[in-house]
Amino acid sequence: MNLFYTATDHFVLSPAIQLAFWGCAILLLDTWLIPDPRKRRWLVPIFVLPAIVLTAIALGKQHAYLVSEGAREISAFNGALTVDGFALFFNWVFLISTLIVSIVSYRYLEIEGEHHGEYYGLILLANCGMFFLATGTDLVTLFVGLELMALCFYVMVGFLRGERRSNEAALKYLILGAFSSALLVYGFSLFYGMAGATKLSVIVKAMQGRDPWDPVLFLAMATTSVGLLFKISAAPFHMWAPDAYEGAPTTTTAYLSVASKAASIAFLLRIFLGPLDVARPAWEPLLAGVAILTMTVGNFAAITQTNVKRLLAYSSISHAGYMLLGLIAGNDTGLKGIAVYVLVYTFMNLGAFLVVIALRRQNIIGEDVADLAGLAKRHPGYALLMLVFLLSLAGIPPTAGFLGKYYIFLSLVETGHYVLAVIGTLYVAVAIYYYFRIVRSMYLDEAAADTAPLASTVGLRFAVGVSGLLTLCIGIYPEPFLRLAHTSLLK
Amino acid sequence: MHPVTPSHYLALSVALLLIGTAGVLVRRNLVIVLMSLELILNAVNINLVTFSQYYQHTHGQIFAIFVITVAVAEAALGLGILIALFRNKPTVQADEIDLLKW
Numbered sequence: 001m002n003l004f005y006t007a008t009d010h011f012v013l014s015p016a017i018q019l020a021f022w023g024c025a026i027l028l029l030d031t032w033l034i035p036d037p038r039k040r041r042w043l044v045p046i047f048v049l050p051a052i053v054l055t056a057i058a059l060g061k062q063h064a065y066l067v068s069e070g071a072r073e074i075s076a077f078n079g080a081l082t083v084d085g086f087a088l089f090f091n092w093v094f095l096i097s098t099l100i101v102s103i104v105s106y107r108y109l110e111i112e113g114e115h116h117g118e119y120y121g122l123i124l125l126a127n128c129g130m131f132f133l134a135t136g137t138d139l140v141t142l143f144v145g146l147e148l149m150a151l152c153f154y155v156m157v158g159f160l161r162g163e164r165r166s167n168e169a170a171l172k173y174l175i176l177g178a179f180s181s182a183l184l185v186y187g188f189s190l191f192y193g194m195a196g197a198t199k200l201s202v203i204v205k206a207m208q209g210r211d212p213w214d215p216v217l218f219l220a221m222a223t224t225s226v227g228l229l230f231k232i233s234a235a236p237f238h239m240w241a242p243d244a245y246e247g248a249p250t251t252t253t254a255y256l257s258v259a260s261k262a263a264s265i266a267f268l269l270r271i272f273l274g275p276l277d278v279a280r281p282a283w284e285p286l287l288a289g290v291a292i293l294t295m296t297v298g299n300f301a302a303i304t305q306t307n308v309k310r311l312l313a314y315s316s317i318s319h320a321g322y323m324l325l326g327l328i329a330g331n332d333t334g335l336k337g338i339a340v341y342v343l344v345y346t347f348m349n350l351g352a353f354l355v356v357i358a359l360r361r362q363n364i365i366g367e368d369v370a371d372l373a374g375l376a377k378r379h380p381g382y383a384l385l386m387l388v389f390l391l392s393l394a395g396i397p398p399t400a401g402f403l404g405k406y407y408i409f410l411s412l413v414e415t416g417h418y419v420l421a422v423i424g425t426l427y428v429a430v431a432i433y434y435y436f437r438i439v440r441s442m443y444l445d446e447a448a449a450d451t452a453p454l455a456s457t458v459g460l461r462f463a464v465g466v467s468g469l470l471t472l473c474i475g476i477y478p479e480p481f482l483r484l485a486h487t488s489l490l491k
Numbered sequence: 492m493h494p495v496t497p498s499h500y501l502a503l504s505v506a507l508l509l510i511g512t513a514g515v516l517v518r519r520n521l522v523i524v525l526m527s528l529e530l531i532l533n534a535v536n537i538n539l540v541t542f543s544q545y546y547q548h549t550h551g552q553i554f555a556i557f558v559i560t561v562a563v564a565e566a567a568l569g570l571g572i573l574i575a576l577f578r579n580k581p582t583v584q585a586d587e588i589d590l591l592k593w
Contacts, residue, residue, distance in 0.1 A: 164579045
């Protein structure tokens with residue numbers, strides 16, 4: 001037991017230190033250090049850049065160390081934090097989403113009339129929380145990381161203070177989110193009771209040989225899973241997602257739908273493949289039911305939506321169902337499939353939301369499917385990229401979305417879960433139907449009366465372009481991305 | 492007189508968990524919903540402290556301090572958001588906040 005702060009501890013913690021330092025620095029700059037509000041408006045967002053660059057350098061050093069030493073993991077704080085391929089993979093995903101969302105936030109929040117520097121501080125602090133979710137291997141660390149992320153998101157969802165939809169979304173998200181975290185931490189307290197420790201590695205050892213149907217273990221499994229499934233918005237715990245996604249500022253929605261979901265998936269994998277692995281016979285059928293229900297609810301509820309943000313919310317619910325299928329298969333292909341899926345989903349879903357962000361202009365909300373009518377004529381570039389994102393979300397080759405679904409289905413077939421594979425494939429057909437409603441609106445419907453130019457800035461064009469390019473790249477030349485995903489295997 | 496054993500505390504904790512869960516799911520007044528959330532977190536704290544005493548080490552008590560901190564932050568944020576909503580629509584009844592649905 002080492003009681004002092006060692007060099008290794010610092011090395012492992014350094015990305016989080018950068019994120020927390022710059023997050024707090026931005027909050028201070030915004031309220032105190034830069035008194036002139038006009039200067040503050042454009043000066044504060046600039047500080048996100050050093051934050052992201054320095055975090056990337058810190059992560060890069062960890063990556064280089066793991067590769068050069070050939071080590072599987074670096075453990076710090078007596079096992080409370082572990083940097084392994086899994087943690088690094090997810091941390092890169094979070095950082096990329098943070099970068100893209102910060103780039104596009106400025107103009108959007110200006111149009112909404114709620115541009116405040118604290119937004120950027122909250123984004124960085126949320127990313128800090130996600131770091132602990134992917135890297136933490138201790139119940140306390142994981143719980144505090146989860147709450148740091150969630151508390152930042154509650155504020156960011158309700159960021160449009162004058163807008164009733166935003167207030168309502170934040171309140172619903174907060175109450176349901178706090179409820180699920182409370183149940184989750186109740187499960188954690190039972191794990192602590194069963195094992196007498198909070199470190200995941202010790203708990204895993206203490207759990208070995210325990211009956212999977214043991215009532216205390218079952219209660220711990222049930223409460224923990226409710227909390228985790230809520231966070232990834234799996235049915236029947238998905239009700240918050242459409243409301244929060246619709247009411248939140250679209251930049252928050254984009255961030256919430258990719259980064260928060262990726263972090264929750266990382267958290268879910270750490271718990272289900274760690275302390276809960278012993279209870280696999282108990283949770284496997286339950287999760288299979290949840291996955292089927294999630295895909296059903298997500299895909300069928302999306303059909304009738306007229307609001308694009310809400311439609312994408314239901315689509316993101318169904319994607320959570322597909323990711324769960326990889327965990328049910330549970331072999332290397334399945335876990336690799338989840339990693340690929342998370343990576344692919346980040347770019348295609350961010351891209352789709354970025355197009356919705358571009359549609360929000362002064363006095364035009366631009367969230368309905370009808371608002372996309374005639375986009376192909378007026379802005380062929382945006383329409384084409386949106387088409388790529390939607391094809392990818394539906395899982396059609398040669399886009400990246402196909403690759404994600406391919407590995408998930410392959411793992412299901414390998415492990416003999418044929419029924420799940422068939423159901424998952426059938427729902428792709430349903431998904432094509434509602435994604436193509438947007439495509440039809442863009443390409444076939446006549447342009448609506450509004451001909452105001454899109455709110456497209458250099459940053460936004462760059463972000464959409466990069467997302468589109470990567471969505472195609474991963475689909476056409478997947479080799480390097482698959483290798484990256486392979487390093488993220490937990491076992 | 493029976494001695495008070497860990498199982499008594501655990502029974503209390505389960506009771507608090509159930510009361511809190513019922514409160515969140517059934518009550519329509521949002522302030523009471525937030526109070527029920529605190530009840531669940533207190534059930535967690537009782538669990539943690541009981542186990543901590545049982546194992547004769549401090550891990551659980553430290554965990555409980557973190558849970559208390561998070562509970563405070565959550566309650567403060569919840570009331571803050573409730574006030575922001577109240578300025579736009581003066582109600583605290585959950586079923587009157589119905590702008591977003593389906």
